[in-house]
Amino acid sequence: MYDYLPTPAVVIELAQMEENIRKMTEAAAGYQIKVRPHIKPHKSVEIARLQLRMGCSGITCAKLGEAEVMAKGGIDDILIAFPLIGQEKMQRLKILSRKARVITIVNSEEGARQLSETFQNSPDKIEVLIEVDGGINRGGKKPYEPTLEFARQIAGLPGIDIKGILYYGGTIYGETDREGFEKTSAREREEMLGTARMLENAGFHMEILSGGNSYSSKMPWLLEGITEIRPGHYLFNDVGQLMSGFAKEQECALRVTASVVSIVDERHAIIDAGSKTLTTDICARKEGYGYVVGRPDITISKLNEEHGFIESEGRLGLEIGDKIAVIPNHACVVPNLAEEVYGIRNGKLDHLIRIDARGKNR
Template sequence: MDTHTTPYVAISRPQLIENIRRMAEECSKRNIKLRPHFKTHKMISIAQIQTEWGAIGFTVAKLTEAQVLIQAGFNDILIAYPLWGEDKWNTYRSLSKQAALSTIIDSTESLRAWSEQARRSGQPIRAYVKVDSGLGRVGYPPGERLNKLVRRVAASEEIEFLGLLTHSGHAYGANSPSIREQIGRDEGKILMQIAESMRAEGIKIPEVSTGSTPTVEFNLQTPGVTEVRPGNYVFNDATQVRLGVVPKERCALQVVTTVVSRPNENRCIIDAGAKVLALDQGAHGNHADIGYGIPSIAGWKLSRLSEEHGVLERIDSTAPQVSVGTQMTIIPNHACPVVNLADRVILVDAQGTSIDIWTVDARGCSQ
C-alpha cells in the first residue's frame, strides 16, 4: 500500500476503466443510450472518461450537481428528481440557458408547476414522466391515474414530452439473485406496457428510461428500453457483491485504513469511522447484520462504527492476528456517500501505488 495518511479513499484506475468499458460496450452493442448517474462519483475526471466511452449525457439528483457539470462543459443533463420551490425553478430556468436540461414530472402538482415555469420562460420544459415501478417512492404506479398524467403531459404545449422513466431501487432489497432478476426484468416490462398502451392512443413515447446498477443487466435485455441510468457500476461496492451483481474483485473503490488499537486478540480499532465509511448497512429493505464493509483481512468483521473509530471483531478463530500499525482496505457497503464524504480520492494502479489525486468536484452538492 501507499504512504498517504490514512484513512483515505483509493480508486483503482484499471478497475474503474474496466467497469466503465464493460457497461459502455454492453449498451453500445444493443444500441441503448447510456446516461450514467453523476451522484455516485461526483468527479469531472470520471465523467470525462464516461463520455469518452460513449455516455450521451448525465443524470443528477440535484441542481448543484448539474451546475458542476455545466461549468465543466457538459451540456446534456437530466435532473431525475422532483424539483420544488421558486429558488429551484429559477435556478433551473437559468441553467437551461446554458445546457440542454431535462427533468421529471411525477404528479399533477408538478405538471402544473412546470407548465407555469414554461409560460414564464417562454420555452417548453423538457421532461419525462416518472413511473413508480415498485419502489414506492416517487411517481404514480401503473394505472389510470398514471395514464391520465401521461396524456396531459403529452398534450401540453408547455412540456416537451421525452418519454417514461423509472428507477427500481427496491432491487437493493432483494434477498436472492432470482428476486433481483425478476425486479430487473419487470422494470423495463412495466414501462413498455405503459408505452404500448399510450402509443395505441396515438401518443408518442420517444424514450423508455430505466436505471440502477443491480437491474441494468436485465434492463438491457428488455426490448424497447432506449436508455439506462446506472451509477454505482463505475465503482461497485459491498452491496453489489452481496446482491450477486459482481465479485469483490470488480470493486474499484476501497478505503485504506490503519489499525490504531488492539484492546484484545479478538478486537481491533481502525482509524476509519462513520465520517469516512458512512453508516449504510443496506437499502430499501435490505438491513441484514452484515457489518459496514468487507475488510481485506479474512475472518474479521467491521461490526461497529463510531464517528472516528471502526471496530473490527475476529469472527473466525483461524483468522490471522492483526497488530497495531497494520494497514488494510475496506470495500464500503455503499460507495456513493463515501465519495461525498471525501474532499479528494487517491487514484492507484493495479499494485495499489498512487498515480494521481482527484478532487471530488461535487462534494456536498445536495441542493
C-alpha cells in the same frame, strides 16, 4: 496495500473503474440501450467526463446542485432525476437550461404547472419525463392507466415537452437470489414497455424510456426495448454487488484504506475510519460496515464517528500501524464525504480526483 497513503483515505483503482465502465457500455450497446449514468456515486466532473468519453450518452443527476456543477464543468446533456419544486429551483433550472440540454421529471400537477409557468415564454420548452413508480411508492405514478391519466392532465400545459417516462425499480434491492433479481428486472421492462405503448396509442411520443438500476442494468437482455439505463455505482461496485454475485472482489474499484490505531485483544482492534468515512449504511447480505479486502474473516462490527471496531473469527494478526482496505457497503455515499480521492494505477498514486459536487444536495 496502499501503505504510502495517509489514512483514512478513499481510493479508486483507476484501471478497474475504467474496465467497469467499458463493460457496462458495451453490454448495453448490444441491446441498443444507451447508458446515462448517475453521477451521485462519484460527484466528480473528471469521472463524468471519462464516462462520456467511454461511450455514455449523457449523465443523470440526483439534484439540481449536482447538475449546476456538472454544467459548469462543460457537460451539456443532463437528466435531473428528481422532481423540482419551488420558485427558487425553477429560476435556477431556467438559468441552467441556457447552458446545457436539461431534462427533468414530473410526478405531480403542481410540479408540472410550475415548470410550465417558468418556461411558457422561453424560446425552448423544458423536456420532461413522467416518473413511473417501480414499486417503492417514492413519488411516481403507477404504471399503465394512472400514468396515462396524468399525461393527459398535463399535456396541454405550455412550456413543457413530454419526451417519455422514467422508471426506478427500487424493489430489486430487496431481492436475495438471482431468480429474484431477474424476475424484478423482467417486470421493469414489462411495465415500462406496456406503459409506453399505452401512451403511444393515446398520441404521446415516447422518445425516451429511462430505466435501469445498478442490478438490472447488468442484465440488459432483460431490459431490451427501453432506450437508456441509469446505473450508479456500477463503475465502483460495493458490498451489495459483491455479496449478490454481481461483482468479484477485484472488480470493486472503490476502497477505503484505514490504519489500526489500537489493539484491544488478539481478536479485536480499532481502525481510524468511522461513520464519517465509511458511513453507517448496512448491507442485508453481510454483517458489519464493509468488506475487508483479502480478510473475509474480519468484521467491522461497530462505528463511532472516527473509530471503527474490527474483530476476527480467530487471531486477528494485526499490529498498530498496519493498514487494511475496505470495500464499502454502499459506494454511492463514500466519495461525498471526501474533498479528494486517490486515483491509483499499477499500485502507485496516479493523481488526486476532486469531488466537485460534494455536498450539493439542493
